[in-house]
Amino acid sequence: MQSIGTVICTDHSPTTSEFTFVVTSSEVVPVRRGQLVQLETEDGLLLAVVQEVMKTNRFYYHAEAVKELERSGRTLSSIFPCDRWDMxxxxxxxxxxxKEESFDKITFPPSPGEKVYLADKNVISRFFGFDEENGLEIGFMSHHNVPVKLNMTRLLQKHLAILAMSxxxxxxxxxxxxxxxxSRSRDKGRIFTLVVDVHGEYVVLSQDDSWELAQSVSIVKGSYVxxxxxxxxxRQLAMFQPEMxxxxxxxxxxLLSDVRKAKGDIYSLSDVIFLIEKDEKMNPRTKDALLSWLYELEDTQLFGVEENPYLPEYAKPGRAxxxxxxxxxxxxxxxxxxxxVLQRLFELRRRGSIPPSFVILEEAHQFCPEAKQELAISKSIIETIAREGRKFYFSLCLISQRPVRLSTSVLSQANTHIILRVTNPNDLKAIELSSEMITRETLSMIADLPVGEALIVGSAVNAPLFIKVRKKKVSLSAYExxxxxxxxxxxxxxxx
Structure with a gap:
């Protein structure tokens, strides 16, 4: 392996938190900012990230000398061998x-004179904890062309958040x-996926005939539910009327007990309302209020005798x-x-009636905002899943362009964050508070991320990681x- 540089001394390095090296490679661009390098230390094989690259030349240190020569029609390079002193x-x-088979924090600085090398792909993969055999490949490390394959359990089980501006x-x-x-095979473990699609962006998944997995995706229109x-x-009925x-x-x-005795398991909300209207035991004020709540629910036209679609038939391994x-x-x-839908699927999963499940929740701040329960009917079940879902292999993926409006109790339960470009100061502050692994320096890099690049922090990786997102296989949606x-x-x- 050819070295690219040598560790040197400065007034402030090398230390356990920073070191400097002079590039000795003859390549035109031997190293870039953000690239990973490795070298031997007393602690073992050290992996480091290049934070800054400076180009210098001692002949150009004095601005006044350069200026005077240029004004006289001569250049430094015509007098001195300047190019030989470019560094x-x-x-x-x-x-x-x-150290042996695992990575640990560095406790002793690298030695001056130690050779520096570009990081080996296997070392990078081991350091970040990639799952080479069964991982989910979502992108690659641009400077090293290393595929980013994340272990599904580490990525999903303790919930995931994808945060970025529109x-x-x-x-x-x-x-x-x-x-x-x-695309996972049965021997790798297949799960069921639900996508809560607010804008119809994912409908194309079932319509792209060129994609071999289009038949694995079913579309359910909201008006069909x-x-x-x-x-x-x-209590579940009261979930839809939090002020009850x-x-x-x-x-x-x-009254529900009475209607079940009279009707068995086949009754509608109208039957419940009819029984309340005929009931003479109830306090009149309570009766009027309860009828008012139930009339309001009936007006939504969402309540019937049977479930449509019947969710257990849809929630199958390898299906979405x-x-x-x-x-x-x-x-x-x-x-x-x-x-x-979430309450029903979570209940089915707790009983073991459906496979481990993953919910992609678009515009999550609309469904679990940092607001009162009565302003967000779905907030309660989402908070329950965020707290208890990992015990039952029922995971959430929260997608939001406004992290500051997202419930902090829900966002804090997402142990992995994938962050694309965010520039709003309030949203950056919310992201900083949601993860202890995000520093001020990292926040400034998030604001400068180009489209298609992302930062991964949390349980899915052993250290914060910047990646380029790979190209998707399905056709572009109308929104793209x-x-x-x-x-x-x-x-x-x-x-x-």
């Missing part, structure tokens, strides 16, 4: 040292994640369901549908067209 000085930050590639990355999950009233307890009082919930419990809410205008109705392409498509469709 690259790189500053690197140690990440860890390989147009930075959140949904694109989620689609890649879905591609990787659906119907809740099975007989499956709902009084304990007394009203207690009376509802009594896209819950397309783009045809629902009411935010409250979107929250109700999401709350019912340019404005010019959308305009041309509109006129073409209009003339046909």
């Amino acid at each position: 690259l000085i790189a500053t690197a930050k140690p990440l860890g040292a390989l 147009g930075s590639g959140k949904s694109y990355l989620a689609t890649i994640l879905l591609e990787e999950i659906l 119907q809740f099975a009233t007989p499956l709902l307890t009084e 009082s304990p007394v009203q919930v207690r009376e509802l419990n009594r 369901v896209v819950l397309d809410l783009s045809d629902i205008l009411s935010l409250r109705k979107k929250q109700m549908i999401t709350a019912y 067209e340019t404005m010019e392409e959308a305009a041309k498509r509109f006129e073409t469709d209009e003339t046909q």
Whole structure:
């Protein structure tokens, strides 16, 4: 292995937190900012990241001398062998040292004169904890061309958050994640995936005939969803009306018992309302309030006798369901549908009736905001899943362009964050508070990320990692067209 440089002394290095090396390689661009290097130390094989690269030449130290020569029509390079004194000085930050079979923190600085090498691909893979055989390949490390394959359990089991400003590639990355999950074979472990799709961006997954896994994706329109009233307890009905009082919930419990005795397991919300209207035992004020709540629920036209679609038939290993809410205008109705589906699937998973499951929740700040429960019907079940889901292998992927508006209790339960470009100071502050692994320096790099690059921090990797997101296999959705392409498509469709 050819060395690229040698550790040198400065007034402040080498230390356990930083060292400097002079680049000795004759290549045109031997090292770049963000690249990983390795060298031997007393602690073992040290892996470090290049934080800055400076180009220097001693002949150009004195600005006045350069200026005077240039004014006289002569140049330094015509008098002195300046090009022979061009030097690259790189500053690197140690990440860890390989001791036997594991990496540990560095406790002793590298020695001046030690040779520096570009990091070996196997060393990089071991350091970050990539799963070479069974991992989900979501991108690659650009300077090293190392595929980023993340272990599915480490990435998903303790929940995931994908955070970025609008147009930075959140949904694109989620689609890649879905591609990787659906392409897993039975011997690698297959799970069920639900996508709560607010804008209809994922519908293309089932329509792309060129993608071999399109048949694994089912689309369920929001207007097609119907809740099975007989499956709902009084507390679950109260979930849709958070302001319902304990007394009203207690009376509802009594009446649900009565309607089950009279109707068995086949009844609708109208049957419950009819029984309340005929009930003479209930306090009139409680009765009026309860009827008011239930009339409001009935007006949504979401409650029926049977569940539609029947979720246990859809939740199968290696399958995905896209819950397309783009045809629902009411935010409250979107929250109700999401709350019912999540509550039902989580209950089925706790009973072991469906496989381990993964929920991709687009626009998560709409469904679990940092607001009162009555302003977000779905917040309660999402918080429950965030707290308890990992015990039952029921995982969340929170996707949001406004982390500051997302419930802090839910976001803090996401042990892995994949962050694309974010520039809003309030959102950056929320991201900083949500993960102890994000430093001020890292925040400034997040604000400068180009589209298609991301930072991964948390349980999925052993250290913060910047990656380039790979290209997805399915066709572009309408939301990924340019404005010019959308305009041309509109006129073409209009003339046909």
